[in-house]
Amino acid sequence: MTLPFHVRIEDLKLRGRELRNPGLHISVPAGESGKAFFLETFGCQMNDHDSEKVAGLLLSLGYRQVETPEAASLILYNTCSIREKAAQKVFSRLGEYREKQSEGKVIGVLGCVAQQEGEDIFKRAPWVSLVCGSASYSKLPEMIAQLEAGMQRVTGLDTDTDETFETEVTRRDNPWRAYLTIIEGCDKACTYCVVPFTRGPERSRASDSILREVRQLAELGYSEVQLLGQTVNSYADPTARRMRFSELLMAVAEVRGIRRVRFTTSHPSDFTPDIVEAIEREPKICDHVHLPVQSGSTRVLRAMQRTYSREEYLDKIALMRGANRPIGITTDIIVGFPGETEPEFEETLSLLEEVQYDSLFSFKYSPRPNTPSLSMSDSISEEEKSRRLAILQDKQREIQAAKNATLVGERFEVLVSGKSRRENQWSGYTTAHRMINFASQERELLGTYVQVRVTGAGPNSLLGEHAV
Ligand code: SAM
């Protein structure tokens, strides 16, 4: 197959790390035109991965990636609007670059804030030239061409699409673990959430295209893949194969060279027994499930339109606890949803006690534009939300400290992904996604899998030593 464009292998790696398959060489130099882009990303893993694809696309269009806005001719922000603070950050960043436009630089806003604010961004920040939401990324080459031709204002704001964003070249940030979006958008309608508005309807990527990319990744030396989606387990293969999500997990795990398969985020309503069976059958499928609950109160869950009750959620936990190997479980929680009473908040605390999560992300409820919860009465004061958040986090810290302490003396396989400035100190993750800092006399371990014996534990990470 001939590629429609060519990128030097140097442009496909970052931070000076070598790709481990130097044999794969794609020719013809990019970035010789003096066109350079700076891309900053806010938000979730899906945004991180969208940025990797946007970067690949720009490299294929002859741009170089640079580390500072000063060195760039095109400055792009891939934005997040899930909570108000995240959206504010974007506007304050844009303010910092007000003068850059007069220096002839083109400034663009991508992602959820772009979709949410649309053309209003031009009013609030008239120095911006490009506003493009994630559902329109496949049109980015056209939009970039329009900007290069001198157009002052270009937008991509349609969400009415059945397309997924696929590129021939993705410039990935991590040389061992590759993100791969398998489903975009969201068809759920949680009353607090902007995602269905900013990312559009649910679209699943064809299973054969996913598997083709996984095989390419394995050839490039990636050994861990993380399948992404806002509700990754709602995956519905659009091809005639009609692969179920659990079958796709198995098929990815079967690709030669792939050693770990992760997936996030799972929605409890679509979390079916066959997913646990796949984890049981195939050790390459990581023993970690991120299953956001949001609240421990069925009344609040109903108001959030989460489509499950506390008991139904606990049934999913029981499925995992009954598996033939332990599964690490993590979650997301929102405190201070409108009308959440003290006893309802306590139900969330008792859920933590009952489930014994390995870790969690917790948020104060943040009212978002267009969402149904915006008009709900009984809003909780910021002060009270902060109080509840602190209580929740203290409780979880205790749970994690106690759980991690039980792991001292155990051995885990770790994918080494970090090297400390301190001599002989390394870090990495177990398949259950526990972070371990450990000592080893080896000279080079990055990207390898090693056995580590746990010698100590804190609430957020483990300490260990290389076990040979
Ligand atoms: N799709 C995933 C799910 O349903 O679990 C999560 C998507 S969202 C990017 C990540 C987390 O942000 C959510 O699980 C929720 O806890 C939090 N979140 C979303 N909207 C929020 C809001 N308006 N206020 C506070 N937290 C919010």
Ligand code: SF4
């Ligand atoms: Fe938002 Fe709910 Fe969809 Fe998750 S499932 S992205 S919280 S609407």
